[in-house]
Every structure is written in structure tokens, then in C-alpha cells.
Amino acid sequence: MELTVGPNQFFWSADRWTSFHDDLASAPVDRVVLGELVCSKRLPFYQDRIPDAIGTLIEAGKEVALTSLALVTLKRERKLTSELAEMGVEVEINDLTALAHLPEGIRFSVGPLVNVYNEGTIAWLASRGAARICLPPELPLASVETLTAAATNLGVAIEVWGHGRLPLAISGRCYHARLHGRTKDNCQFACEDDPDGLDIQTLDGQPFLAMNGVQTLSDTYACAAYQIGALEKSGVAALRLSPQSNGFGELSRLYRQLLDGECDADHVADAIGRIDGNIRLSDGFLTGARGVDWSGKPAQP
Amino acid sequence: MTQSPLQIPRFPAVLAYPLRAMPLVPLSLSLTAYSRKIAKSHPGLFRRLGEYGHTKFVLDPTDLPFVICLHPNGGVPRVIVTRGPGEGTARIAGPLAALLGLVHGAFDGDALFFSRDLVVEGDTAAALALRNAVDDAELDLSREVSDLTGPMAPPVQRMFVFLERHTGVSLTRPEEAGAW
Amino acid sequence: MVMEIVCPAGTPAALRAAVKAGAHTIYCGFADETNARNFPGLNFDRAEMREGVAFAHSHGTKVLIAINTFPRAGDEAIWHRAVSDAESCGADAVILADIGLLDYAARNHPGLRRHLSVQAAAANADVINFYADAFGVKRVVLPRVLSVPEIAAINAETEVETEVFVFGGLCVMAEGRCSLSSYATGLSPNMNGVCSPASHVEYHDDDGVLDARLGGYTIHRVEAKDSAPYPTLCKGCFSTGDKTGHLFEDAVSLNAEQLIPQLQKAGVIALKIEGRQRSRSYVAQVVRNFRAAVDALEAGKPMPEGMLARLSEGQAMTTGAYKKTWR
Numbered sequence: 001m002e003l004t005v006g007p008n009q010f011f012w013s014a015d016r017w018t019s020f021h022d023d024l025a026s027a028p029v030d031r032v033v034l035g036e037l038v039c040s041k042r043l044p045f046y047q048d049r050i051p052d053a054i055g056t057l058i059e060a061g062k063e064v065a066l067t068s069l070a071l072v073t074l075k076r077e078r079k080l081t082s083e084l085a086e087m088g089v090e091v092e093i094n095d096l097t098a099l100a101h102l103p104e105g106i107r108f109s110v111g112p113l114v115n116v117y118n119e120g121t122i123a124w125l126a127s128r129g130a131a132r133i134c135l136p137p138e139l140p141l142a143s144v145e146t147l148t149a150a151a152t153n154l155g156v157a158i159e160v161w162g163h164g165r166l167p168l169a170i171s172g173r174c175y176h177a178r179l180h181g182r183t184k185d186n187c188q189f190a191c192e193d194d195p196d197g198l199d200i201q202t203l204d205g206q207p208f209l210a211m212n213g214v215q216t217l218s219d220t221y222a223c224a225a226y227q228i229g230a231l232e233k234s235g236v237a238a239l240r241l242s243p244q245s246n247g248f249g250e251l252s253r254l255y256r257q258l259l260d261g262e263c264d265a266d267h268v269a270d271a272i273g274r275i276d277g278n279i280r281l282s283d284g285f286l287t288g289a290r291g292v293d294w295s296g297k298p299a300q301p
Numbered sequence: 302m303t304q305s306p307l308q309i310p311r312f313p314a315v316l317a318y319p320l321r322a323m324p325l326v327p328l329s330l331s332l333t334a335y336s337r338k339i340a341k342s343h344p345g346l347f348r349r350l351g352e353y354g355h356t357k358f359v360l361d362p363t364d365l366p367f368v369i370c371l372h373p374n375g376g377v378p379r380v381i382v383t384r385g386p387g388e389g390t391a392r393i394a395g396p397l398a399a400l401l402g403l404v405h406g407a408f409d410g411d412a413l414f415f416s417r418d419l420v421v422e423g424d425t426a427a428a429l430a431l432r433n434a435v436d437d438a439e440l441d442l443s444r445e446v447s448d449l450t451g452p453m454a455p456p457v458q459r460m461f462v463f464l465e466r467h468t469g470v471s472l473t474r475p476e477e478a479g480a481w
Numbered sequence: 482m483v484m485e486i487v488c489p490a491g492t493p494a495a496l497r498a499a500v501k502a503g504a505h506t507i508y509c510g511f512a513d514e515t516n517a518r519n520f521p522g523l524n525f526d527r528a529e530m531r532e533g534v535a536f537a538h539s540h541g542t543k544v545l546i547a548i549n550t551f552p553r554a555g556d557e558a559i560w561h562r563a564v565s566d567a568e569s570c571g572a573d574a575v576i577l578a579d580i581g582l583l584d585y586a587a588r589n590h591p592g593l594r595r596h597l598s599v600q601a602a603a604a605n606a607d608v609i610n611f612y613a614d615a616f617g618v619k620r621v622v623l624p625r626v627l628s629v630p631e632i633a634a635i636n637a638e639t640e641v642e643t644e645v646f647v648f649g650g651l652c653v654m655a656e657g658r659c660s661l662s663s664y665a666t667g668l669s670p671n672m673n674g675v676c677s678p679a680s681h682v683e684y685h686d687d688d689g690v691l692d693a694r695l696g697g698y699t700i701h702r703v704e705a706k707d708s709a710p711y712p713t714l715c716k717g718c719f720s721t722g723d724k725t726g727h728l729f730e731d732a733v734s735l736n737a738e739q740l741i742p743q744l745q746k747a748g749v750i751a752l753k754i755e756g757r758q759r760s761r762s763y764v765a766q767v768v769r770n771f772r773a774a775v776d777a778l779e780a781g782k783p784m785p786e787g788m789l790a791r792l793s794e795g796q797a798m799t800t801g802a803y804k805k806t807w808r
Contacts, residue, residue, distance in 0.1 A: 070658070071602070071604060071626070071655050071658070072604065072605050072607075072608070073604045073605055073626060073627065073631065074631075075634075077605075078605055078606075078607055081607075082607075095608070096580075096603075096608050096611065096612075097604075097605055097607050097608040097611075099611065100607045100608055100610070100611035101607065113658065115551055115578075115579065115580070115657060115658075115671065117551035117552060117553065117554060117579065117581075117671065117672065118551065118552040118553065118554050118557050118579070118581050119554060119555075119557060119581065120552065120557055120579070120580075120581020120582060120584060120585055121551075121579060121580045121581035122581070123581070123584075124580050124581055124584045125580070136660075137660070138660040138663055138669060138671065138672065139554075142554070142555070143553065143554040143555070146554035146555045147554050150554075166660075166664065168659065168660050168661050168664055169654035169655070169658060169659040169660070169661050169715070170654065170655050170658050170659075171626065171653055171654045171655060171729075172604075172624075172625075172626025172627070172655065172802050172807075172808055173626075173653060173729075173730075173802070173807060173808045174808060175728060175729060177808075178728070179721070179724060179728060183805075183806050183808055184808035185805070185808070198721055198722075199721060200719045200720070200721050200728060201719060201720050201721065202698050202699045202700070202717075202719060202720075203699045203702050203718060203719070203720065203725070204699050205720075206698060206699070208665075208698055208719065209661075209719070211721065211728065216654070216661065216715075216729070218664055284664075284667075285660075285663070285664075288667075289667045290663065290664065290665060290666050290667035290696060291660065291663055291664035291665070291667070292664055292665060292696075349492075349522050350522060351521065351522065352521070353521060353522075403760075406494075406498075406760060406761050406762045407762060408760075408762060409759055409760040409762045409763035409766075410760055411711075411758070411759055411760070411763070412763065414709065414711070415708050415709060415710060415711075416708055417691075417706065417707075417708060417709050420684070420686065420691075421684060422684055422686065424680075425679040425680070425682040425683070425684070426521045426678070426679040426680040426682075427521070428679075429520060429521050429522060429679045429758075430521035430522035431522065432522065432760075433491065433492060433520070433521065433522030433523050433758075434522045436492060436494060436495070436760045436761055436762075437492035437493060437494045437495070437522075437761075438494070439494050439761075
């Protein structure tokens with residue numbers, strides 16, 4: 001199984017963004033998706049760094065794709081979306097708007113924020129040129145199995161959300177701005193203080209969600225370590241790791257070792273806890289009664 | 302935006318007081334017979350309950366000194382009126398007038414709930430299913446009662462209308478106004 | 482032309498009430514997971530749907546059938562059957578969100594009019610035109626993330642009819658792009674047709690303090706006599722750092738009644754009322770109100786004053802994203 005690094009979901013300084021992608025050149029990952037997924041207002045801060053990062057990663061032998069925004073509404077965003085293909089790398093569509101702008105028949109990939117729930121959708125996307133689909137994180141293992149079989153028949157590679165805070169919702173409203181009593185247009189980039197999102201608790205102090213501008217994420221970090229066997233058996237082609245500010249290089253090495261059979265899931269879970277003792281894990285969308293659940297063991301077939 | 306609080310009449314305490322001594326077994330029996338008649342004339346009501354067709358409900362008119370336990374029993378309902386808290390997995394509590402208004406479609410259940418005129422406890426999904434099923438059945442409890450009285454039905458029905466007008470409690474199903 | 486009032490019906494009784502109250506169009510769904518209001522005790526079996534459509538048609542009212550969840554892998558046949566049954570029941574259109582299902586309907590039921598559900602969150606003219614080209618979509622229900630000027634801009638660039646929500650529950654997140662509910666409960670709008678499902682709701686009344694929990698998470702806590710919103714996740718009260726409050730959205734519901742003239746100028750064809758889960762009494766009151774509003778508009782009279790506050794959640798109203806400052 002391959003490892004894909006998804007687009008960074010958070011607002012990082014241009015220097016942090018650059019050094020993160022420089023480090024990926026030497027990380028044991030096969031594919032990197034970069035660009036702005038969440039908020040078009042962040043893009044000007046690091047847009048000019050993107051071509052160099054693409055160059056560095058391609059030189060290091062990585063496959064590179066450029067993501068679309070997750071929600072395209074404004075004129076400026078539509079223009080950005082229409083120009084994606086001009087960068088000369090594969091486009092990962094995370095809003096169908098991007099597909100409207102791709103030349104027909106061109107090969108593209110589909111990100112986890114496009115609603116791909118069934119065989120009919122996969123067949124239609126494949127007929128339009130989809131070569132790879134990262135499934136929505138919400139899907140259970142049974143659906144992953146069915147969809148991987150359908151996709152493989154059509155020559156489409158399936159990727160599954162392997163690690164990182166889960167993207168649960170996207171909105172027209174910016175919650176970071178709202179928290180600071182500002183509107184989205186005058187947000188003053190309140191989200192840049194939270195490189196992994198801002199933790200949200202219930203009134204009982206129970207950790208629950210994380211705020212990231214217009215996006216809402218899970219408090220827990222998804223971790224598919226215990227389900228690798230089931231995913232491999234289904235024919236899943238790649239595992240997606242979502243960037244986090246802390247210890248990402250080590251994280252990618254851990255998952256590489258797990259996929260190569262050099263360590264087990266217990267080792268991965270323990271090591272993740274050592275990178276950051278404050279994070280909670282989940283794999284409930286794949287195997288549990290609900291997304292937040294954590295199995296701590298492989299699913300029973 | 303201004304609010305227009307809903308005025309829900311309360312059952313007068315002076316009338317409720319004597320009910321504390323009223324024997325409840327005859328009331329239970331007649332309500333059971335009454336609910337079976339409704340089950341017969343509105344089979345869709347119990348069909349609509351679906352997986353909650355065997356859930357026990359407690360209907361608690363908070364201005365009366367007893368609660369009504371309704372067991373749909375798959376379409377052959379049983380009603381037990383009791384002075385205790387009652388046994389059931391879902392409890393719907395509110396003034397008698399709110400409960401009756403809900404049945405007659407005079408009030409909206411969600412609106413009563415938002416204003417806390419109505420309180421739901423226990424299995425919320427079951428309570429919701431009952432609310433939706435009752436709403437679809439377009440019941441008219443007075444008509445069901447007066448129909449039981451045979452030839453006396455028209456005057457009995459007029460009495461309900463009179464009571465309704467003077468108490469503000471929804472005892473009949475309102476006419477649908479404003480056809481286009 | 483008078484703006485079309487598109488009204489919800491969760492039960493046959495609500496459908497009849499809405500028709501009598503003056504709805505131009507009713508939308509409803511089958512009693513299963515194919516529609517996004519798959520709530521206990523709600524919706525239509527096949528016979529009820531056939532009768533409902535016949536009743537509506539006999540009063541000159543149209544019926545749209547929402548099949549707007551995303552078909553489950555391996556079980557697409559359930560959704561395909563729903564589309565086919567919608568056609569045979571005489572529906573005037575189906576409201577779809579899933580790409581695969583749109584493709585299926587376009588190929589197998591070309592004569593059945595297709596509307597794009599709000600669950601597809603098509604938020605700009607490019608993607609709307611794309612849905613029209615690819616699947617022959619004739620109308621789009623716009624997501625509740627757009628301002629009135631943005632809606633006008635979309636209409637200037639598309640031939641597809643636009644329908645917008647004007648009243649009722651308000652999704653704060655882009656519809657069809659939200660899995661908050663399945664994260665906390667395992668059941669989601671996209672897969673199961675429910676959000677913050679009642680089956681996972683618990684209320685605890687402790688000396689007049691009412692806790693509302695969803696999947697074990699406390700979503701609200703209100704004092705006695707305060708209004709008690711349903712524990713919908715995105716309208717919950719949470720805390721972060723030293724701040725506590727409704728971080729995503731207050732317990733408000735949408736009321737764009739006073740914006741109807743602007744929406745008409747923006748090129749909107751139809752006004753949609755949310756609330757298939759609400760009672761027939763609610764449906765009738767809201768429809769009567771909105772029908773009076775569009776009739777007044779058509780006659781060149783001022784908008785009637787709203788009377789709908791009490792019917793809404795938490796008894797507070799918002800115009801939502803239609804005014805840009807909401808963001």
C-alpha cells in the first residue's frame with residue numbers, strides 16, 4: 001500500500017509551510033497533495049511557494065497533485081479553480097466545481113470531500129477520467145470493500161483516510177472570525193494561531209471538535225493502524241495521512257513500517273501517543289458504532 | 302424579532318382536586334375501549350408507529366393528579382391511568398390542554414417543546430414517532446366520544462364545542478381555514 | 482409570475498393541509514433511508530404517495546419527491562427503485578443529490594424532471610451549469626451559504642431555475658458536506674437521512690435545569706423556563722479556551738420573509754420551506770403566511786408582517802447567509 005500526504009488543512013506561516021514540504025522530500029511517502037483546501041483567503045500568504053515545493057517533491061520522486069478548494073462560492077475562488085490545471089500537475093477535486101473546469105478526458109483524482117458513496121458515482125467519475133479516489137472518511141469498512149472492488153474493475157485506485165483530524169464539515173461562515181467577534185471578510189486571520197485547529201469542549205469539559213476557520217474537524221485523530229489488514233485485503237491502494245504540525249516525519253515513518261510489516265498497530269498507537277500525549281485516537285467511522293469510537297484492535301470479519 | 306407567547310389554559314385546580322379521589326379503574330377501562338375504537342377507525346396511526354408499536358408511553362397531564370400509560374400493543378392498545386409516575390420508556394408531559402391541542406393539530410409539537418410547554422423524557426425517538434403518527438391520523442377526540450353515544454351524538458358534540466369555546470381547550474379538530 | 486411556494490409534507494395529513502393552505506408545490510419522501518428526513522413515524526409508503534400525488538394534482542398542486550440521501554454501496558437498488566416508484570406515482574420531479582443516482586435517473590428515467598437537492602451544495606454558477614450539462618438538471622436548491630447578491634450573480638449566469646430556503650431549520654454547514662452527526666452518533670444526513678437523531682437524544686431535567694445530550698455529549702443546558710432547543714450539533718453550546726457559547730450558530734431558525742422581494746429581483750423562482758418533521762398545524766400556518774406574502778408581492782402590495790416567531794426553534798430568527806455579515 002502506498003502512502004499519500006493530504007493537503008494541509010490548517011493555516012501555517014509560509015515558512016512553516018515550506019519547511020514541511022521540504023521535509024516531505026525525504027519522508028517515506030509516495031504522493032503529496034498540496035495547495036489550499038479550506039479557505040481561499042489563506043492562499044496569498046504562500047501561493048508563490050507552491051511551484052518550488054512541487055519542483056522539490058517531483059525531483060525527490062514523489063507524485064504530486066494540487067487540490068481544489070472544498071467549497072467554491074466567490075468569483076475569485078471560481079477563477080482560482082479554473083486555473084488549477086495550468087500548474088501542470090494532476091488536480092485533486094474536492095468540490096465538483098473543479099471538474100467543471102477540467103478539460104474533458106484529462107486524468108484527475110478525487111479527494112475525500114467529494115461525496116463518493118456508491119458504485120454508480122465511481123463509475124461516472126471513472127468515465128470522466130478519475131484515476132484515483134480518496135473515499136470520504138465517513139464510510140464504514142463494508143462500503144470501502146464494495147467500492148474498492150468496483151473501482152479496481154474500472155482501473156481506479158482507492159485511497160482511505162489513514163491518519164489525522166477528520167474533516168467533518170465545511171461552512172460559508174468562519175467560526176474563528178465569529179469567535180473573535182469579526183466577520184469572515186474582516187477575519188484578520190484569526191485561525192493562524194491554531195496550527196492544528198482550536199480545541200472545542202462540551203459544557204462538561206469533554207473534548208469534542210476542533211475549529212479551523214470555515215472548517216470543523218474532529219477532536220480525535222483518526223488512526224487506521226488496526227484496520228490496515230482489512231484495508232489491504234480489500235485492495236485499497238493507498239493510505240492518506242493528513243498533515244499535523246508536530247512529528248509528521250516520524251508519523252510517516254511509523255505508518256511506512258506498519259505497511260511493510262516491520263511493526264504492529266500497538267507499536268504505532270503507542271508511538272503516536274509519545275509524539276503528542278494530548279491527542280486522542282479514533283477509527284469508529286471504519287469499524288465502530290460512531291466516528292469517535294476507538295477500537296484499539298482489528299475489526300472482526 | 303418579537304415573541305408571541307402561546308397561552309395554554311391550565312385545568313382549574315379546584316376541578317382537579319376532586320379527581321384525586323376518583324377511582325381510576327373504570328377510567329382505565331373506558332379509555333382502553335376508547336383507544337381500541339380509535340385503533341379500529343385509524344389503523345394507519347398504529348402502522349405509522351412502526352418499530353415503536355410495542356413501546357410503552359406515559360402521557361402526563363401535569364395539571365391533573367394522574368398519568369395515562371398508553372401501550373399501543375401492536376394496534377390493540379391498553380390504557381392504564383395511575384397516580385404514580387407510571388411505567389414507560391417515553392414520557393410526554395404538559396398541561397392537558399397542550400396534549401389535547403397536539404392531538405387535534407391545533408398546536409405544533411416542536412413549537413410546544415421549544416417553549417417548554419411540553420417536556421419529553423426517555424426514548425425521544427419513540428415520542429417523536431407517536432407525535433408524528435397522531436398528527437397524521439387527524440383525530441377528533443370529541444367526535445370519537447360523541448359517536449359512542451349513538452343518537453345523542455349531535456347534542457354531545459355541540460356540548461364539546463361549547464366547552465371548547467369557553468375554556469380555550471382544543472377538544473375538537475379545527476376546520477382547515479383558507480382553502481385557495 | 483408569482484413566486485412558487487414549495488412546502489414540506491412529512492405525512493399525508495400534512496400534505497393535504499399544505500395543499501388546502503395554498504402551497505403551489507409540495508415536497509415529500511418515501512418512508513425509508515432514501516430521503517433526508519428519515520424520522521420515526523414520518524413519510525409516505527408507496528400507496529400513500531400515489532394518493533397524495535393524486536390529491537395534490539386534483540387541486541392543481543405539484544409534488545416533488547426527495548430522494549436526496551447518498552445511496553449505500555451495495556444497496557443502490559433501493560434508491561433506484563425509489564426513483565422508478567416516484568415516476569410511477571406521478572411525481573412532477575425528483576430531488577436528487579448523488580452523482581451516481583443523477584446519472585442513473587438521467588439515463589433510465591429521462592422523462593422525469595430532475596432537481597438538484599441542497600444536499601449537493603452546488604454553490605456557484607459553474608457547478609450548477611455542470612450539473613445541467615451532465616445530468617439535465619432543471620432546478621437547483623441553493624445551499625444556505627449564499628448572500629442575496631451572490632444568488633443574483635448565479636441567476637445571471639445560468640438557465641437552471643433556482644429555489645431557496647426562506648423558513649425553518651437552518652444548516653450552518655454546507656449541506657451534504659457534514660458528518661458531525663455520524664461522528665457523534667453513527668447516523669448521518671448523507672447516509673441515513675437523519676441529523677442529530679432523536680434515537681440518540683437524552684434529556685435530563687435536574688431541578689429545573691434541562692440538559693440535552695446527543696450521543697452522550699452535552700449539547701445544551703438551559704435554566705427552567707428558558708426555551709429548550711433540540712440538541713442539533715451545530716447549534717450547541719460549547720467552550721474553547723475561556724469562551725463559552727454557541728460557537729457555530731445560535732439556536733435560531735431561518736426567516737427570510739422580508740427578503741422575498743429582493744429574492745425575486747435576484748431571479749429566484751421558488752421559495753422553499755423547511756420542516757417535513759413538523760406538524761400539519763405548522764405547515765398550514767407557514768404556508769398560509771408565505772402564500773399571502775407572494776400574493777401581496779404580485780399585487781404590488783407591502784409584505785404582511787410576520788407572525789411566525791413562535792413556531793421556530795428557540796423562538797429567535799435569522800436571515801442567515803442571505804445577509805453577508807452572517808459569515
